[in-house]
Amino acid sequence: MCFFDQHRFACGDWKWGHFRQHCNREYRIGETCGMKLIMQTVAVGQKCKLCEKIDTKMRRRTAEVDRISRWQREGSKFRASIEKAMEIIRGLDAEVYELSCERQRRLQGIGSAH
Ligand SMILES: [Zn+2]
Structure with missing residues (x-):
């Protein structure tokens, strides 16, 4: 479970943002485990x-x-x-x-x- 930012748009839609932090299930350098979790939600002023x-x-x-x-x-x-x-x-x-x-x-x- 690796941590990513979440970008939330004014319309309520969202997308994944920057990668933030690996979890301890990381098995290869530079790779995420594939399970995304939200680190923080970033409000985007416009619609998607x-x-x-x-x-x-x-x-x-x-x-x-x-x-x-x-x-x-x-x-x-x-x-x-x-x-x-x-x-x-x-x-x-x-x-x-x-x-x-x-x-x-x-x-x-x-x-x-x-
Ligand atoms: Zn939208």
Whole structure:
């Protein structure tokens, strides 16, 4: 059981930080035993990369939805633009879904040694 820092992000996600201390089960110089324990928790002021990516895409999505409702008030003039914006939104939805799946996988995988 070797000790590592834990970096906790503003979104509640976390990752392993620096290696801090070997335990007495260390069997080879320079290697950890594979069991990670938390030495200290370091608060990180921002969200993790995945959540930041999701936020960026959600902001873009909100902007597209705003554009569509603005265009819709103009009648049929912007029909092609609306179609295009809806296509962008569908793409963003798929990307956000992928990112949240990745986040879920990471949350499940981080408990194990590697
Ligand atoms: Zn996160």
